[in-house]
């Protein structure tokens with residue numbers, strides 16, 4: 001009995017010692033290694049290269065084009081019934097999105113409105129990347145029946161009526177679109193049957209004149225979108241004063257730092273949410289559930305052919321790029337099987353202030369997002385690339401705290 | 415005495431699951447931060463013999479070091495083991511991340527023979543940090559061989 005008591009005493013002592021040792025280690029382990037610091041620095045906004053040329057849009061850096069683009073972005077006349085502008089869904093006060101699960105224009109869409117800041121860096125636009133430039137993207141919603149819902153002859157006629165001098169100062173002469181016999185007021189290669197028939201009935205040369213002016217609208221809007229920029233967050237301030245020698249800066253709380261440690265470590269979020277925008281701008285199936293509407297969406301798989309055939313892609317005659325500048329399109333991954341239900345990785349900048357989440361707003365809160373990554377459900381179609389992380393309550397809290405530290409103002413031209 | 419020690423033990427196990435994890439956590443940390451380190455014995459040489467020894471192959475990335483998330487080109491140089499240039503071979507490219515079970519985000523191709531045993535590989539892109547394999551199958555008209563390069567980003 002006495003022997004047993006000694007054993008237990010010994011065991012108890014060992015435990016006390018072990019506990020005090022681990023608590024010391026616990027304190028020291030807050031320090032980052034040189035490799036970790038390098039990885040953390042690669043996520044800072046300071047690591048973002050300044051915007052360079054945009055080969056497919058020679059007006060991308062044009063100040064006047066940006067001014068015109070801004071006016072077009074907010075002008076509701078450019079829609080079927082005169083009520084929808086880009087800014088209807090991309091609301092400046094909400095970080096250029098609309099805080100809705102599904103975009104709402106002429107009618108309700110099937111995907112969530114994406115924020116705009118940072119998209120000048122993305123080789124692919126939309127959740128499925130069916131456009132390969134900002135300017136060609138901008139032309140999509142204008143002719144989409146559930147968004148602006150109009151057609152291109154209508155738009156170039158509005159351009160002629162309200163923006164002729166501004167347009168001509170940038171792009172040169174705007175052709176005369178006022179002859180109603182040559183230019184029917186609602187015509188374009190759109191879903192609407194009458195508008196489509198009207199378009200097919202037009203002379204090839206006239207269609208070309210219309211399309212060229214329409215394309216320039218997109219190029220002006222893109223020039224404006226490039227000036228919608230992200231500002232440094234508390235996380236970036238933290239990285240600024242972080243070095244191997246000095247790790248005591250107070251820009252992040254201990255909880256946020258614990259979140260960052262998980263983000264680049266055990267939870268490995270940085271696998272896809274990497275670089276200064278916290279996205280690799282590629283496509284992954286993460287097993288996000290079907291939306292309530294049960295609308296099927298195979299994401300990137302269907303977009304590959306669409307972008308290859310897009311009349312406005314990088315290799316098209318409306319692009320200012322040479323084929324050398326179109327490597328992303330020329331060497332596109334075309335395996336639709338691999339990319340079934342893969343969606344573009346969203347930037348995580350400002351993510352905490354723009355619920356709901358995912359391509360159709362399936363998840364309401366960041367807590368639900370972390371629940372998703374913890375359990376990694378089976379994908380509705382295709383194969384999910386994520387594995388269950390089994391994050392505990394404290395770890396989820398830490399990750400959410402870290403994501404919140406990525407909030408920062410967005411600056412756009414006055 | 416026994417009672418005191420038993421109490422100590424009792425206290426330890428009565429701690430919530432979470433705070434016990436917090437005690438043990440720091441010890442596991444170094445393991446966690448480098449999830450999936452690449453196998454130790456990997457050969458990261460940029461100059462290698464093909465699997466059956468038919469060719470010596472080397473690559474250079476442009477830009478170098480190999481960038482993340484940026485489409486770029488490589489130049490591949492092919493010789494025979496006795497130093498003869500291999501000209502106008504047919505070469506195909508493939509690759510991926512063995513630990514993640516996925517391939518390349520693009521479908522790169524050899525687009526041009528540049529002379530002097532050099533080939534231009536366009537459409538290279540890596541969208542994640544970690545261990546990548548890039549495989550080339552080289553066919554000089556008579557025979558075919560394969561080489562796998564390892565790289566970490």
Ligand SMILES: [Cu+2]
Pocket residue numbers: 271511514516542
């Ligand atoms: Cu990977």
